[in-house]
Amino acid sequence: MADFLRPEARAFFRRWREVIIALAVASLGLYWALDGVGITVWLGYIFIAIGLGWAVAGFQRARFAQGGDGPGVVQVRERRLAYFGPLDGGVIDVADLTKLELDPSSHPDPSWILTGIEGQRIAIPINAKGAESLFDVFSALPGIKTEAVLDVLSHTPDVRVTVWSRTKPLLH
Known part of the structure; x- marks a missing residue:
């Protein structure tokens, strides 16, 4: 199962994993905000805010990362x-x-x-x-x-x- 993805694709997902997870959290929040009832709606808004803030930080970290194959x-x-x-x-x-x-x-x-x-x-x-x-x-x-x-x-x-x-x- 480890060979399911090419090494380049694995490296891509490893580099951008924080952004992908954050967008999934924001998507869950959007679903709850639009389709929820009661407190679930408010939790959805909170999840959207957390997910978007996390995505911005993750995007900056992914841009900063250069791979880990250098010396030292x-x-x-x-x-x-x-x-x-x-x-x-x-x-x-x-x-x-x-x-x-x-x-x-x-x-x-x-x-x-x-x-x-x-x-x-x-x-x-x-x-x-x-x-x-x-x-x-x-x-x-x-x-x-x-x-x-x-x-x-x-x-x-x-x-x-x-x-x-x-x-x-x-x-x-």
């Missing part, structure tokens, strides 16, 4: 980001990030360059295993525009681009 592994645990690559890696707290860049010239694949307060840098290929978890990390950065991140990723520039930055906090 990304882990995010308790607001600490770790990248374990074949040649380099590092660990940085999300609260310590001061700059996020996309470097299209890195080899073999474009990479996210994360810079910390003390100047440490981590280069994470956009298609590293677990790199889709970076979307939630980037979305939590203060003042970041998620659409700007997705635009830079979909229209890869020729030179390094700063997607987000903040000033270094000063101590007294």
